[in-house]
Amino acid sequence: MKIKILILDLDKNYISRITTVFTNKYMDKLEVYSFTDAKKAMEEIHTIRPDVFLASENFELNVDDIPSKCGFAYLVNSNGIEEIYEQKAICKYQKVELIYKQILEIFADVSSNITGAKFDNKNTNIVAFYGCSGGTGSSSLATAYAKNMSQKGLKVLFINCEKYGSTDYFFSGTGNQTFSDVLYAVKSKKTNLSIKLESAVRIDDSGVNFYEASSMAMDTAEMKKEDFQTLINVLKTAFDYDVIVLDADLSLEEIFGEINHLANTIVISSDGSEISNKKLFRLCEYLKIVEQQKDERILAKTKLIYNKFSNKTGKVLENLDITLVGGVPRFEHATIKQVVEQLQSRSEMLEKINS
The missing domain is CATH 3.40.50.300 (P-loop containing nucleotide triphosphate hydrolases)
Incomplete structure (x- = not known):
């Protein structure tokens, strides 16, 4: 299965690079959608129905508008920041393998809620x-x-x-x-x-x-x-x-x-x-x-x-x-x-x- 990723960032060069790398390196794992316009991204999110939404810290979004079954994190410029605007943060300038692992962590959290299969931390x-x-x-x-x-x-x-x-x-x-x-x-x-x-x-x-x-x-x-x-x-x-x-x-x-x-x-x-x-x-x-x-x-x-x-x-x-x-x-x-x-x-x- 492929994890659907929606990326929102003002930097067109970054969007182009990260999309290309994800597509080439994880073509069988990820399905990537990218936007530079927040309004357009929020209009399309219900159609795309992504599993994980990554948005630049330049956009302070209303997280209530994001579907409940979609994992979310802000892309930040500096390493070491774990949270911003009370939401999870991921450094955008790090090895793509590390970003990918963080995407998997976000997806794992939200997918456990999707299946409805976890009760009292039992791993059945x-x-x-x-x-x-x-x-x-x-x-x-x-x-x-x-x-x-x-x-x-x-x-x-x-x-x-x-x-x-x-x-x-x-x-x-x-x-x-x-x-x-x-x-x-x-x-x-x-x-x-x-x-x-x-x-x-x-x-x-x-x-x-x-x-x-x-x-x-x-x-x-x-x-x-x-x-x-x-x-x-x-x-x-x-x-x-x-x-x-x-x-x-x-x-x-x-x-x-x-x-x-x-x-x-x-x-x-x-x-x-x-x-x-x-x-x-x-x-x-x-x-x-x-x-x-x-x-x-x-x-x-x-x-x-x-x-x-x-x-x-x-x-x-x-x-x-x-x-x-x-x-x-x-x-x-x-x-x-x-x-x-x-x-x-x-x-x-x-x-x-x-x-």
């Missing part, structure tokens, strides 16, 4: 998996990712949020409670919710913690936005999970939007077929509209994996606003267990999900 990473169309193997990918992360020594929790999903194809562990019991506890607003969530967890031989799928599909289907918020909040604050993997449905329902909001990363699977590609394109267009309406970054944290791909029947879509991390062929005559093992072995591709 939430990764949601969706299938662009039926049969693209998103559950297999989610399972392989969860087992791969567990194999690396991370503490992983797997939750199947699909209406008609099942975990017993992928995981096995002792216990007599299901996700239905978890949802009942959440909806009942039990004071001992964390204890209930812990008691319902099962552990697979791979080390992955998981909840057995709901005993009735209607239980998951009736999960509301507030229920999901409560569940994730408690899981992140009361436990020490490094990763929470969500196997979910694509939908236009409220819960779909909340999963996208809380997830640090979204992974879409497609087999490259004509129908899957059509749905993938429409999904990207839909997410663009959601981003504009809610002023929220979604596409930038969305990754694409072509699964069950065939060169004879599949096609890779070009110029999508999501990051392609890899592709996997169809494994003919393989069991579900064998498919997951093959996917899990593709450690390099799965690791790209975290980058």
